[in-house]
Amino acid sequence: MLIIKTVDELKDVLFRVKSSGKIVGFVPTMGALHAGHLSLLEKAKSENNVLVCSIFVNPIQFNNKQDLEKYPRNVEKDINYIEDLVDILFLPSEEEVFPSAPTEKFDFGKLESVLEGKYRPGHFNGVATIVKRLFDWIKPEKAYFGEKDYQQLVIIRELVRQFNLPVQIVACPTVREPGGLAISSRNARLSPEEYKIAPCIYQILLSLPPKTTLSVSELKQYAISEIEKIKEFKLEYLEIVNAKTLQPITNFDDAEKVICCVALYLGEVRLIDNIFLKK
Structure with a gap:
């Protein structure tokens, strides 16, 4: 090299x-x-x-x-x-x-x-x-x-x-640790206790795609409520957007590809993740 x-x-x-x-x-x-x-x-x-x-x-x-x-x-x-x-x-x-x-x-x-x-x-x-x-x-x-x-x-x-x-x-594609946490240099700053909690972000995102009977706003509220159940998480944003324009959508038919993006704090560490809901 x-x-x-x-x-x-x-x-x-x-x-x-x-x-x-x-x-x-x-x-x-x-x-x-x-x-x-x-x-x-x-x-x-x-x-x-x-x-x-x-x-x-x-x-x-x-x-x-x-x-x-x-x-x-x-x-x-x-x-x-x-x-x-x-x-x-x-x-x-x-x-x-x-x-x-x-x-x-x-x-x-x-x-x-x-x-x-x-x-x-x-x-x-x-x-x-x-x-x-x-x-x-x-x-x-x-x-x-x-x-x-x-x-x-x-x-x-x-x-x-x-x-x-x-x-x-x-x-x-995003590379993940065995529990599902997106690999990031920031993960090293998590305490052992926080590190155990962090994979819940992806588990919540994973729970979204099957629930397509819900509207976009209902699905968003469901995801936010699941994150807020974990007291250690401090949500900054969770949005369901057009994967091309990054603008929020009202209906899944509004975009060819749809992605859910989230950012939150776990202790002092800011973590982000996403999942395609329609690809």
């Missing part, structure tokens, strides 16, 4: 790679790598000649300074975790990525004003800023994103559409 720390070297190496006709796949990460990242990397490895992974904790996508400070960082562990799988690891400093204060302003319309965007203003502008820069530097044929961060996936696709970027966005 080649470790690169500067944009100039990255561009130079990838120019030679592409000149030889090789196809480049890309997985952007913020480190604290886990089985979810591994599944993205394995899929990317199987579909491309050269696999590029980036590790960069992007400060401009954090709304909460404490969240940024608490974000786990262990680069050596991450390197050991992926060195047999990844061909090129891009490991830039903050100064390399942002030599001056970023000024990019993106407009994703209603896609960014709901769900995560409603509670984390500016978050997706920060995500789009770093992803656009990485795409411009790496110019991958394919880039891989997990469905756990579903709104992010939709917004990255919109970013690609708006700028007509020559990259295919590949969605990868």
